[in-house]
Amino acid sequence: MNNVKWYELSGRDPDVVLSSKALITRNLTGYKFPAKMSMEEKDEVIDKVFEALSGRDLEKYLLEGISESDRSDLIDSQVLSERGMFENPEGKAILSNQDRSLSVLIGNNDHIKIKAQASGYTDSVYRAAEETAIELEKKLDIAYSSKYGFLGSSINNTGLGVKLLYTIVIPGIAGTGDGIKAVKQAVTSRDWKIYPFFNDKNVKCDVYVISSTAALGVDESMILDMGKKLIEEIVKIERMCRDNLYKNRPDILENNFYRSYGILYYSKCIDPLEAIDLMGWIRLFHGNEDRSEIDLSDNQINTIISRLLWEIFPMLLLKGEYRSDEKYTAMRIAGILKRKNGQ
Amino acid sequence: MRCYRCGRQIPNNNYTRINGSYFCNDCASEMGFSLFSMDFNSLDGLNQAINAMKELDFANSGIFCANCGTTLNEFENTGTVGCISCFNTFSNEIAKRMLRTYGSDQYAGRAPGEALDYSYESAPSDKPAAKKAKKQTKDITERISKADFGTLSDEQLDEAMKQAVEKEDFVLAARIRDEINSRKGGQQ
Numbered sequence: 001m002n003n004v005k006w007y008e009l010s011g012r013d014p015d016v017v018l019s020s021k022a023l024i025t026r027n028l029t030g031y032k033f034p035a036k037m038s039m040e041e042k043d044e045v046i047d048k049v050f051e052a053l054s055g056r057d058l059e060k061y062l063l064e065g066i067s068e069s070d071r072s073d074l075i076d077s078q079v080l081s082e083r084g085m086f087e088n089p090e091g092k093a094i095l096s097n098q099d100r101s102l103s104v105l106i107g108n109n110d111h112i113k114i115k116a117q118a119s120g121y122t123d124s125v126y127r128a129a130e131e132t133a134i135e136l137e138k139k140l141d142i143a144y145s146s147k148y149g150f151l152g153s154s155i156n157n158t159g160l161g162v163k164l165l166y167t168i169v170i171p172g173i174a175g176t177g178d179g180i181k182a183v184k185q186a187v188t189s190r191d192w193k194i195y196p197f198f199n200d201k202n203v204k205c206d207v208y209v210i211s212s213t214a215a216l217g218v219d220e221s222m223i224l225d226m227g228k229k230l231i232e233e234i235v236k237i238e239r240m241c242r243d244n245l246y247k248n249r250p251d252i253l254e255n256n257f258y259r260s261y262g263i264l265y266y267s268k269c270i271d272p273l274e275a276i277d278l279m280g281w282i283r284l285f286h287g288n289e290d291r292s293e294i295d296l297s298d299n300q301i302n303t304i305i306s307r308l309l310w311e312i313f314p315m316l317l318l319k320g321e322y323r324s325d326e327k328y329t330a331m332r333i334a335g336i337l338k339r340k341n342g343q
Numbered sequence: 344m345r346c347y348r349c350g351r352q353i354p355n356n357n358y359t360r361i362n363g364s365y366f367c368n369d370c371a372s373e374m375g376f377s378l379f380s381m382d383f384n385s386l387d388g389l390n391q392a393i394n395a396m397k398e399l400d401f402a403n404s405g406i407f408c409a410n411c412g413t414t415l416n417e418f419e420n421t422g423t424v425g426c427i428s429c430f431n432t433f434s435n436e437i438a439k440r441m442l443r444t445y446g447s448d449q450y451a452g453r454a455p456g457e458a459l460d461y462s463y464e465s466a467p468s469d470k471p472a473a474k475k476a477k478k479q480t481k482d483i484t485e486r487i488s489k490a491d492f493g494t495l496s497d498e499q500l501d502e503a504m505k506q507a508v509e510k511e512d513f514v515l516a517a518r519i520r521d522e523i524n525s526r527k528g529g530q531q
């Protein structure tokens with residue numbers, strides 16, 4: 001059985017773009033929004049959505065009573081991120097395909113939240129999410145008004161009910177003067193927003209998310225176009241910044257790359273915070289290394305970063321401290337580095 | 344259960360009961376009632392002041408959605424609504440807020456059930472990988488000129504051989520050929 005997950009595949013512009021995601025929010029008529037719903041109503045909505053998508057090859061999970069392994073699988077695959085989801089699991093359910101690239105969350109803030117995700121940059125995630133949305137729009141009574149479009153539980157989820165998210169790794173921009181400030185300006189001036197993936201001062205991590213915000217006055221294609229334009233610009237600038245850093249400080253970049261690689265490859269215990277910092281150096285020099293000595297792909301680098309951000313950090317957060325499980329972290333990273341053929 | 348003052352849902356029975364009414368802890372402390380230090384029953388004198396304050400600060404709390412009980416206040420504080428009827432009940436406020444947030448209060452997207460007409464990107468092309476391949480071959484010729492053949496794989500030697508011939512560097516090509524032959528010899 002093929003059990004490859006979406007994040008293990010490589011995508012476009014993997015040196016800068018970790019992942020692309022599209023979220024679509026929809027609600028049913030005839031029910032209040034989940035915050036005001038009774039448990040019976042929540043169960044009815046789950047049944048209706050399950051029924052509407054029964055023709056699809058999707059696995060069903062009720063969050064209440066979900067097994068430990070399913071739960072961590074859904075977190076690892078970035079289907080679920082909010083911890084609170086598991087604190088109030090009643091009346092919530094997930095539908096997901098096998099590689100976890102498509103999922104439908106039922107009964108959280110809104111009745112239905114569709115998520116499509118892929119490695120690297122691609123606008124096809126929107127198409128995948130829309131396909132599911134259309135199926136639901138045809139089969140269920142979806143709350144919609146010609147004035148405001150798709151109605152949701154908040155202003156943010158009303159209108160298009162569409163959000164595009166791109167997770168980007170930009171150590172070059174972050175290491176260049178006012179780089180982050182300039183990018184922030186460019187992004188916000190186009191009605192998108194940018195925020196650090198890990199909003200914690202203790203973590204030195206150059207992973208950011210850029211996200212669309214528009215919901216009224218524009219259509220979906222304008223958001224897709226703008227996302228494409230922004231990503232193209234950011235990828236170009238990030239590569240320029242990396243080249244520039246390499247030109248100015250080749251010795252420092254080279255030395256830190258090999259030192260970082262050695263530490264990540266051979267450590268038996270490593271602090272995840274140190275690991276994410278070392279991965280920044282790996283990323284900056286990658287492409288210039290001696291490939292007969294070190295065989296490392298963008299996909300391996302991205303897999304390590306994804307594992308750190310989506311598996312190890314959340315796990316440590318649950319335990320309330322970062323500095324634990326250093327043995328597991330070292331093992332996980334070395335395992336990915338030692339893979340043959342870089343896939 | 345809802346707070347008598349702000350109308351918000353009170354989480355997990357975290358209420359403060361004052362003269363028979365329920366308040367959320369935020370409101371209770373704002374009104375000067377601390378959870379642990381007061382005997383509320385002895386504060387009858389404050390009753391009037393509390394009622395006056397309620398009317399003053401929360402003129403909006405009288406407006407609420409008949410279907411789900413969400414108050415206008417709640418919407419203004421959180422931007423969330425409880426049901427579809429809220430969009431009618433609070434239509435003015437919602438329109439204002441939409442304008443403020445989006446610079447528009449008119450939907451312009453696709454209609455339900457209709458696919459977006461959009462030309463999506465074709466299959467991903469891996470530009471940086473192509474760029475790296477070039478760098479790699481450059482590295483090989485550099486390494487070869489330094490004569491450390493030992494670190495190169497057979498495939499890399501073959502590639503280097505092709506390159507040397509392309510560049511018409513026949514001296515180098517001859518050395519590579521010797522290295523390849525000696526490796527073959529070693530295996531036999």
Ligand SMILES: [Zn+2]
Nearest residue numbers: 346349367370
């Ligand atoms: Zn209150």
Ligand SMILES: [Zn+2]
Nearest residue numbers: 408411426429
């Ligand atoms: Zn309502």
